[in-house]
Amino acid sequence: MRTKWVEARKNDKIKTQLHYAKKGIITQEMEYVANLEYLEPEIVRKEIAKGRLILPSNVNHTNLEPMGIGIATRTKINSNIGSSALASSIEEEVQKTLISIKYGADTIMDLSTGGDLDSIREAVIKNSSVPIGTVPIYQILHDVKNDINALTIDKMLEVMERQAKQGVSYFTIHCGFLLEHMPLLAKRKMGVVSRGGSLMASWMMHYHKQNPFYEAFDDILDICQRYDVSLSLGDSLRPGCLADSSDIAQLSELKVLGELTKRAWEKDVQVMVEGPGHVPMNEIERNVELQKELCFEAPFYVLGPLVTDIAAGYDHIASAIGAAIAAWKGVAMLCYVTPKEHLGLPNAKDVREGIIAYKIAAHSADIARGRINARLRDDAMSNARYNFDWNRQFELALDPERAKEYHDESLPQEVFKEAKFCSMCGPKFCSYKISQEIIKQHS
8 A cells, every 4th residue: 555655755864754744744644544533634744743643654564554543533452462482473473463453453562572583573564454563672682592791782773673674663662761760669569560671670780871772762763763663652660550550660750751752753753652551540540641741742552551450361351441541531542451461471362352352442432532433333233233133233343253153152043133132031021122112102
């Protein structure tokens, strides 16, 4: 789709969507997103220029279908995939990619830490029509064989440029966690729960030097600018339990992320900011408001948040509750959580469960916010239910296969696809049928 668009801009010195938006130029990507979101193209351009909307769209990922992340658009969800040192397969990650797209993921993060990382990423990007994100520190550490002594700034930049050339559309970098924040961890119950953040902590403590991502931030921006890679500023100090929510460590890092957001905008690099984590329901709105204030309304991208710590095996539900509230209050993108969170590496089945839980959360928030046409599908479903149009109900469901599967468990015969009842109430006690008869009799 984007091959001709990108080719026409190949001689431009700066090729980021933010650069064009600032110049008053509406790109084909902006027009595409505007059509998807039922918005005027000029609104999309203005939101990008303000930094409130990003279009992650690496110039080398030409099979990508443009999408927008921001408060003006519908709520987006991200699916995390990735191999580990204990389980690594290109085929498995491609399968997770395709399942993620099938069930509605808007972006995919490849968090692979084991196997041939470059080959896995190449296959994922090739098979993905949605933007791919990474956490570069995972590969950086992998490439130096976990030898922290070999982890240099030059190596970091080399890996990031390699990933950018492959077509990665956004980087999560843990650049706001500074050396001076380390003492703040002493009061925490769970310290640093972010993988990327813990690696930064190890590096800083080993060398007794400042965070290398912070030190090399301008060099990172140069790479992002060349390929139009968006930055997802990682929250190394996100709370990993309710007890650590909204503490001074979390908020101190958030202030730094706000400063770095402005620096990125100055170089025409698109930015979103990551957020917690584990947060009680009553603190979610305040967290959203603080991010808006401290990060100048850059799109907020949150993991969950999980509203309880005791839902192991069901954390996709515990976090979807928090995600729905967060998106209602102004979060732009939700990072899904699978049933395996805190327990193990998710498989394709877990990916499906996590995505559907988050599609429910995102869609519910879009209805609550009154987004354009957000409720059309719900109203169509209501009509189909009242008219006993079972096949149409399956089509409209977020997971059509699951809806049909559950219906057919008790009434599998095709004749029951036209029946004016289901197995819950049967033919005599269906409220819809009774209501219809009453209306018919008294009309």
